[in-house]
Amino acid sequence: MLLWLAHVAALLVLPFLTVGVVNRTKSRWAGRKGPRLFQSLSDCLRLLRKQPVYSATTTGIFRAGPLVLLATTLVSAAMMPVLGAIAPVSFPYDFVAVAYLWGLGRIAVVLSALDTGSSFEGMGASREATYAAFVEPALFLALGTLAAATGHGALADLVGLGARGPAQAAITLACAATLFVVLQVETSRGPVDDPTTHLELTMIHEVMILDHSGPELAAIQWASALKTTLCAALVASILNPLHPADGLLLAAAANVALTLLVAVLVGFVESLVARLRLRAIPAYVSVATVSALVALLVTAWWQGNAR
Amino acid sequence: MILLAVASITLLAGAGLALGLRDNVHRGWAAIAAQAIATGLVLSIALPVLLHGGDLRHRVAWSYPVESIAVHLDPLGAFFLAWSLPMTLLGTIYAFGYLRPYFRTRNAGVQFALLSVIALSFVLVYTLESAFAFLLGWEIAAVAAWLLVVWDYRNQKIRFAGFNYLVSTHIGLFFLLAAFMVLHSRTGSMDFQSFSAFLQQPSRARSIAFVLFVTSFGLKSAFFPFHTWLPRAHSAAPAHVSALMSGVIHKAGLFGLLRIILLIGQPEPWMGWYLVSFSAASAVVGVLYTTAQRDLKRLLGYSSTENVGIAGIGFGIGLLGLAWHEPALVALGFAGGILHVLNHALFKCLLFYAAGAVYRATHVVDLERLGGLARRLPWTAGFFLLGGLAISALPPLNGFVSELLVYAGLLSPAVPAGMPRAFLVGAAALLAFVGGVSALAMARAFGLTFLGSPRDAGVHCEGEVSRWLRVPMAVHAAGVLVLGLVPAVGLGLVEQPVRLFQALLPAAAPIAGLGPVQVLAPVARLGLALLAVLGGLVLLRAALARGLPAKRHVTWGCGYGAPTPRMQYTGASFSSQLAGVFYAVLPHLRRERLPEGPFPEKAGHVDTHCVDAVEKRMFEVIGEGDDLVTRLAPRVPVEPGVSLGAGLVVLVVAVWLLLGGGVR
Secondary structure, three states, X not given: OHHXXXXXXXXXXXXXXXXXXXXXXXXXXXXXXOOOOOHHHHHXXXXXXXXXXXXXXXXXXXXXXXXXXXXHHHHHHOOOOOOOOOOOOOOOOHXXXXXXXXXXXXXXXXXXXXXXXXXXXXXXXXXXXXHHHHHHHHHHHHHHHHHHHHOOOOHHHHOOOOOOOHHHHHHHHHHHHHHHHHHHHHOOOOOOOOOOOOOHHHOOHHHHOOOOOHHHHHHHHHHHXXXXXXXXXXXXXXXXXXXXXXXXXXXXXXXXXXXXHHHHHHHHHHHHOOOOOHHHHHHHHHHHHHHHHHHHHHHHHHHHHHO | XXXXXXXXXXXXXXXXXXXHOOOHHHHHHHHHHHHHHHHHHHHHHHHHHHHHOOOEEEEEEOOOOOOEEEEEEOHHHHHHHHHHHHHHHXXXXXXXXXXXXXXXXXXXXXHHHHHHHHHHHHHHHHHEOEHHHHHHHHHHHHHHHHHHHHHHOOOHHHHHHHHHHHHHHHHHHHHHHHHHHHHXXXXXXXXXXXXXXXXXXXXXXXXXXXXXXXXXXXXXXXXXXXXXXXXXXXXXXXXXXXXXXXXXXXXXXXXXXXXXXXXHOOXXXXXXXXXXXXXXXXXXXXXXXXXXXXXXXXXXXXXXXHHHHHHHHHHHHHHHHHHHOOHHHHHHHHHHHHHHHHHXXXXXXXXXXXXXXXXXXXXXXXXXXXOOHHHHOHHHHHHHHXXXXXXXXXXXXXXXXXXXXXXXXXXXXXXXXXXXXXXXXXXXXXXXXXXXXXXXXXXXXXXXXXXXXXXXXXXXXXXXXXXHHHHHHHHHHHHHHHHHHOHHHHHHHHHHHHHHHHOOOOOOOOOOOOHHHHOOOOHHHHHHHHHHHHHHXXXXXHHHHOOOOOEEEOOOOOOOOOOOHHHOOOHHHHHHHHHHHOOOOOOEEEEEEOOXXXXXXXXXXXXXXXXXXXXXXXXXXXXXXXXXXXXXXXXXXXXXXXXXXXXXXXXXXXXXXXXXXXXX
């Protein structure tokens, strides 16, 4: 019960804070003071009070999309190791469920984009679906490798591989690198996507939601902030040297700190690296896949030797 | 056993009545009534076997050269019977509505009769254990399916598709015959039980028979690269035939595969690896083709190749588990694979029926010409969406349950550490890719057909289809929901068949039952949690709206003031990025005449089609094989890439001959 409370509390605060930290990092690099840390929360609350405008072309699917996205992200959040290698809901191969829940959320938004009949939104939908398909193998290779290395199938257990030996350290680092790229693709961050651009032709995620307004837009923004946090927390909990056995509070605090550190890193990359050409994105994703493959081969070699 | 015979005779009588009665309506009713009675009879003996286990055996004396036919109903056969017959009945009901517009002009009795004959072939194939009788049932299904496909035989394209299917299915039959001949030469019998005694011992003949069986059953179930007949046949046939072929009839290939695995008992690991890699290739190539198709039914046809691949991966894991004596792998692999067979039948028929409803309402299945149908066909749109989400294995629907089991098998800690584990994790990543691409393909298919605005003013929609078409869809949709939200139902159905495979393990290995599968029980609550959260959000959204009517405006056109429906994103553009990366597998034919000059007088046009790479190469080799060799020969000494490849081929053949000669 306490775990649930702490988990929910962390998930209420962290998403907006993570987005705030990313934006603050970017503004510091640009020499600006930057918005308040919880600016995105205020934005969401403001959007909730607005009355939306719907395109006359759309059907109920357009309105359901954002809600499905938010619902899937919320349910998946219960399985994610936000506070270290521990989660309120945990069962073997729950990461498959998480990945497919995100898939459901994605297809809901893709369909609501197609529902408007706009060619710009169709373009964004096509890109989102394509890059998601490319990044999926990388995600499964990384998590599958960790599952093979730890012998556990549940997300909360498999992140606790640690760095006890050189092989484990290599696997941990390679998987964390893969999942960092997965974060950038899944949550539309630079250098894959530019969340601040205003040119429809170059956008991926933002162009899909051009027609969404009011509470629907708030739902999408909350969901993507939540997803950013969940991905960052996943990377953080893999890198987290502390295990809940070493002290629950300590491990949780380290995990939150690491999550924010990952957010800072996201901001760094976005400030320092130019956005990739769309054609180069599959190559960039393949870097993540190869990194995970290296981790997989190291695991096979290490376990083959140990046997 | 008497009941099975009565059911068969009822089906034959139904077929005879469907041919003999004078009026199409009566013919349809006769077929439906006969199938309903036969389904009831078969279920009354198949369900107890399926749910409680057990074996029903019977021997029928027959004249020379068959001598005796062994009838054997075990949980595996009962499982396939338990859904094949009801689904064929639903297909017949759908056919009644689908063929109705032709009732005045055509004799639909042939279709109804053939549907009953298909049901009869299921009774034969799933219960008979003699090679002769098995082949008879097999052949009845193949020929009946061919006749069903060429319903619109006046169209030359459809005749070609039907002929293509007939040839392919008979090539499969040759492999099957060859395998039975190998076994007959070793055992002197045509009985499956006597095959089993021989197949239990590893030998070279067993390996050859295994490869022959996998090839034949792979052709039947349209595994890559034996799938070339499938997209043609499925786009040519009437919707109910496409649905039944893809969802039900071709599952006989997978049944055959399972039956052979049961006979083999103790496989070698290479068999499992062979099946896993063969199936994984099938899944990946099949799903890539679904992304680029213009024809809705062709697209769905390719997704069959993908889904049999997923089921095959499950069977492969099970085989590996049998070879390694790992009960957990046997349970997960076979439970996932067998459940996926049922799930695929549920959602694939649903999708084909919905595509047929689109055709009935608009007379078009070309994605680039459709659009905005969700307003005109709300029921069909809902059913298609449900099927599309289920086939992409998204929770909380049934496809997710079986794929989760397959994933659990691939990632199981029971897999030996080292390279085997690495390979299976790699296969899991491929399966994840398949899932992602499948979601793209289904979003594309649904989005282009049902969302946005109509793309072609020339396409006229007649409005929602009749109840005859909607009721079968509703039943399938209910199955998709029930098996997804209450996974225990599906697991209950596959439990006894899976126990058959677990019983093959040596006595020393612990019988785990479905224990390894039960670990995944929390997934049942996942769907409910998702629905609860979604419900809460919908209520919250309604509260925020405070009952105010929503404002309506045009779609934001990024400042452009005169958009037309033709400017919507097209199917080709939706998949172009993925198709560009996989150009080698997805070659596009492009016909174009571009407008010339700054003020073009003639309108230009561009037309792209995704063609099947395997079929293209096959026809190339058959049609201009010697030409190809003459063109290639001078390049060998000049181009290092070609000469290296040629050298490699020679080396492989030489080594294979040497090693092959050395073994025996």
